[in-house]
Each structure stands twice: as C-alpha cells, then as structure tokens.
Amino acid sequence: xxxxxxxxxxxxxxxxxxxxxxxxxxxxxxxxxxxxxxxxxxxxxxxxxxxxxxxxxxxxxxxxxxxxxxxxxxxxxxxxxxxxxxxxxxxxxxxxxxxxxxxxxxxxxxxxxxxxxxxxxxxxxxxxxxxxxxxxxxxxxxxxxxxxxxxxxxxxxxxxxxxxxxxxxxxxxxxxxxxxxxxxxxxxxxxxxxxxxxxxxxxxxxxxxxxxxxxxxxxxxxxxxxxxxxxxxxxxxxxxxxxxxxx
Amino acid sequence: xxxxxxxxxxxxxxxxxxxxxxxxxxxxxxxxxxxxxxxxxxxxxxxxxxxxxxxxxxxxxxxxxxxxxxxxxxxxxxxxxxxxxxxxxxxxxxxxxxxxxxxxxxxxxxxxxxxxxxxxxxxxxxxxxxxxxxxxxxxxxxxxxxxxxxxxxxxxxxxxxxxxxxxxxxxxxxxxxxxxxxxxxxxxxxxxxxxxxxxxxxxxxxxxxxxxxxxxxxxxxxxxxxxxxxxxxxxxxxxxxxxxxxx
Numbered sequence: 001x002x003x004x005x006x007x008x009x010x011x012x013x014x015x016x017x018x019x020x021x022x023x024x025x026x027x028x029x030x031x032x033x034x035x036x037x038x039x040x041x042x043x044x045x046x047x048x049x050x051x052x053x054x055x056x057x058x059x060x061x062x063x064x065x066x067x068x069x070x071x072x073x074x075x076x077x078x079x080x081x082x083x084x085x086x087x088x089x090x091x092x093x094x095x096x097x098x099x100x101x102x103x104x105x106x107x108x109x110x111x112x113x114x115x116x117x118x119x120x121x122x123x124x125x126x127x128x129x130x131x132x133x134x135x136x137x138x139x140x141x142x143x144x145x146x147x148x149x150x151x152x153x154x155x156x157x158x159x160x161x162x163x164x165x166x167x168x169x170x171x172x173x174x175x176x177x178x179x180x181x182x183x184x185x186x187x188x189x190x191x192x193x194x195x196x197x198x199x200x201x202x203x204x205x206x207x208x209x210x211x212x213x214x215x216x217x218x219x220x221x222x223x224x225x226x227x228x229x230x231x232x233x234x235x236x237x238x239x240x241x242x243x244x245x246x247x
Numbered sequence: 248x249x250x251x252x253x254x255x256x257x258x259x260x261x262x263x264x265x266x267x268x269x270x271x272x273x274x275x276x277x278x279x280x281x282x283x284x285x286x287x288x289x290x291x292x293x294x295x296x297x298x299x300x301x302x303x304x305x306x307x308x309x310x311x312x313x314x315x316x317x318x319x320x321x322x323x324x325x326x327x328x329x330x331x332x333x334x335x336x337x338x339x340x341x342x343x344x345x346x347x348x349x350x351x352x353x354x355x356x357x358x359x360x361x362x363x364x365x366x367x368x369x370x371x372x373x374x375x376x377x378x379x380x381x382x383x384x385x386x387x388x389x390x391x392x393x394x395x396x397x398x399x400x401x402x403x404x405x406x407x408x409x410x411x412x413x414x415x416x417x418x419x420x421x422x423x424x425x426x427x428x429x430x431x432x433x434x435x436x437x438x439x440x441x442x443x444x445x446x447x448x449x450x451x452x453x454x455x456x457x458x459x460x461x462x463x464x465x466x467x468x469x470x471x472x473x474x475x476x477x478x479x480x481x482x483x484x485x486x487x488x489x490x491x492x493x494x
C-alpha cells in the first residue's frame with residue numbers, strides 16, 4: 001500500500017492550546033506538504049501539552065524512530081515556553097545563554113527592549129546549530145536530527161525556508177487527485193481490485209459531504225510519473241464506467 | 248501550571264492524508280473543545296498512517312495511559328480502511344460481520360446497493376457497543392474505553408452527540424481569553440510573576456502576527472469561576488499598566 005520511503009520524519013506539536021481546540025494547528029499541513037516535495041515522508045505527528053516530562057519522552061522516542069524530527073511551539077519568552085530547556089534535558093546537554101542567539105536578538109531589539117524575558121529566547125542547549133529567523137530574529141535551533149521551531153506559522157515557515165536546502169531528501173512523492181460525485185461505497189470494490197493489481201502505488205480514498213451529497217476523492221501517490229499516470233488512468237476509466245463524473 | 252485533571256483522554260487521528268498535508272484535520276479541535284466542556288482533558292493527540300502495526304501499537308499505548316481514547320478515520324468501505332480490523336487485533340478480539348451493524352446499514356441502503364464493499368462497514372471486533380450514525384448509518388463502535396469514529400467531521404460529530412451523555416466527565420475547565428496589542432516579550436516577565444503567585448491556575452500565552460504587528464492572547468483556565476475572574480483581573484491590570492489595549 002505504500003512505496004518504501006527513503007527518508008522519514010515526525011512532527012511534534014507542543015502546546016496546550018491546540019489540544020483544547022482553541023488554536024487550529026497549521027504547521028503539520030505545511031511541514032507535511034513541504035517535506036513531501038523533497039522526498040521526506042512524515043510518518044506520524046503528535047500534539048502534546050507544555051509539560052517537561054512529556055516533551056522529553058516524545059522527543060527521545062521520535063528522534064530515534066525517524067530520520068528527522070521537527071518540533072513546533074514553546075520557544076517564546078513566556079513562562080509556559082519550556083521546549084528549549086526540555087530538549088536540553090532530553091539530550092542531557094547543558095542549557096544556558098547562547099551568545100550567538102543574543103547577537104541575533106540585539107539586531108532586532110534596542111538594549112532597553114531586550115528584557116530578561118526576551119533574553120530567555122537566547123537560551124539553548126549547548127552546541128546547537130542556530131536557525132535564522134528573518135521575521136522576529138529569535139532563532140530556532142537544530143540538535144542532531146531534531147529541528148526546534150516556533151509555533152507561529154509565518155515565523156516557522158520563514159525559518160524552515162532558511163534550512164530546507166540542508167535536509168537530505170529522497171525521491172519526491174508525486175500525486176494525482178481524482179474527485180468524483182459517486183459515494184465511496186460505489187467505487188470501493190473496484191478500487192480495491194486496482195490496488196491489488198498495483199501494490200507499489202499508494203491509493204487513498206477520502207469521502208466528503210458537500211451540500212448534503214456524498215462524494216469521494218481518490219489520491220494516487222508514487223515517485224514515478226509514468227506509474228502514476230497509468231494507475232490514475234485505470235481509476236478514471238473505472239469511475240466513468242460506473243457513471244461517475246470526475247471534477 | 249495546571250489543575251490536576253480528573254479525567255483524561257487522547258485522540259488518535261488515522262489517515263495518510265492528514266500527514267501529507269492534503270487534508271486539514273478538524274476533529275481534534277472539535278473533540279478537544281467538546282470534551283473540555285464536560286471536564287475531560289485531552290492530554291495528547293497523535294496522527295498516524297493507515298498502517299496496521301502502527302494503529303495497534305498506538306491504540307494499545309494510549310488506551311492504557313488515559314481514561315478515554317477517541318480514534319477518527321479508517322472505518323469506511325475502501326481497501327485503505329483498516330482501523331476496525333487493527334483495533335480487533337489490538338484487543339485480541341475476533342473480527343467479523345456484526346448483525347446489528349448490518350441491520351443499521353439496511354435501513355439506509357436498498358439490497359442492491361448494500362455491496363460487499365459497504366458491508367465491510369458492518370465488520371467489527373466481537374462484543375463491541377455500536378455507536379449510532381444518524382447521517383450515513385454506518386456505525387462507529389466502542390470497545391472498553393476506546394471510541395472508534397469516522398474521519399468525516401459532520402458524521403463524527405453526529406455520532407459523538409449520540410454518546411456524549413455516556414462519558415464520565417469531571418469538573419468543566421472554564422477559560423478566559425485576554426487579547427492585547429503588546430508583543431509577548433513586553434508582558435512575559437510580569438505574566439510569569441502572576442503565574443508564580445497563582446500556581447493552581449493554568450496561564451497560557453499565545454503570540455500572533457496580524458497585519459504585520461505582533462500581539463498576544465493570554466488564556467487563563469481554571470475550574471472555579473471566582474479564581475478565574477480574580478487572576479484574569481490581575482492580568483488585565485498588568486497589561487493596562489504597561490500601556491496595552493485589550494480587545
């Protein structure tokens with residue numbers, strides 16, 4: 001059901017506000033699709049509370065399971081921003097003021113505005129690679145295969161753009177989406193046969209309800225364009241054969 | 248930093264399409280806020296691929312850690328819908344055709360439309376409690392403390408409404424949100440002092456960027472309205488004292 005991924009990743013979203021439903025996460029969608037473009041497959045994501053033990057446990061679990069781990073959230077100036085310190089603990093690294101991070105913050109803030117709280121954003125585990133933040137200067141950082149990023153989407157995305165070229169990618173996963181007006185149950189059996197005959201191709205089926213009518217989007221994924229076209233063609237013919245319209 | 252939750256839960260979102268960024272999950276936000284209203288705190292959420300071993304491992308891990316586990320996705324009629332069978336395996340229960348589920352589907356589909364593929368939606372682990380689906384009839388189900396729900400939000404929400412009264416809740420977590428035009432770094436130090444003086448109250452700080460300006464929302468949470476009002480009042484006074492406007 002899936003081509004073996006060359007390179008894998010996980011995303012760890014840190015923040016009570018996402019779990020309480022107050023904030024809708026936008027970072028998983030961005031990272032999932034951007035990483036996909038460079039051939040890195042996000043295998044799982046987790047959303048956890050701002051809790052030191054939880055952060056440590058999940059960081060240590062995920063960084064060992066996958067090639068890359070991206071964390072978002074909890075690196076700002078307030079008391080509930082405990083990600084950086086928790087990551088230092090997870091790696092058993094000393095934690096303290098990073099002079100390069102202080103320099104980056106100084107470019108953005110006058111001395112009087114560089115408060116004790118803001119200087120907290122210059123605390124990192126020892127020996128990390130700082131990740132440039134062109135928006136608000138407070139950097140993210142990288143320790144081994146873990147990239148530690150802020151939760152505000154525009155800032156996270158700007159930092160990501162700065163290190164994206166350094167990630168070791170695999171073959172890009174290409175995809176084609178076929179959306180039709182048949183309910184999922186109408187195409188399910190034939191779609192299963194097509195999947196059986198094409199085990200190297202990932203075929204996903206995603207029902208939706210729009211204006212009270214059920215339809216389905218079929219997503220076909222493969223690293224090879226010719227295989228993608230061939231299997232998409234089979235699915236199109238199958239849907240048309242059942243009297244379905246493809247949008 | 249948080250009042251001890253009486254009752255805890257996790258959400259397990261099953262579906263490749265959420266990890267690839269194609270689909271934005273809407274179920275965590277709904278469950279997080281609805282469960283919160285009945286005093287059940289979502290402690291973590293995980294998003295995983297449609298993979299039998301992953302589903303089994305995460306279901307078994309999460310159902311033991313928390314009072315409740317809610318899964319979404321992967322219970323439809325297509326080949327990639329493998330949640331129900333994986334959950335049977337996780338519980339080491341026999342898996343097969345559920346006569347009550349067949350009856351529910353028969354109410355919705357004519358005999359000729361009750362295809363083999365659709366009948367897959369009537370396969371469940373043995374001995375489960377079926378969860379009524381008023382929208383499209385194919386039921387969710389409950390095994391012990393695990394509620395197995397579909398991924399389409401309107402259907403998931405309709406099923407949830409049907410069993411919500413059966414959940415054992417705790418004290419409702421009340422919250423107040425104070426959004427102001429000061430950047431997070433300006434209020435961080437004073438906010439930390441307020442948190443230190445009020446350790447029973449959960450105070451979260453969520454920066455945002457709007458029209459190029461940074462601001463911050465402070466969210467105060469407690470089960471007791473009087474405590475909530477008192478700490479919110481302190482924070483309002485602090486923000487005004489720094490020259491901030493509260494919206």
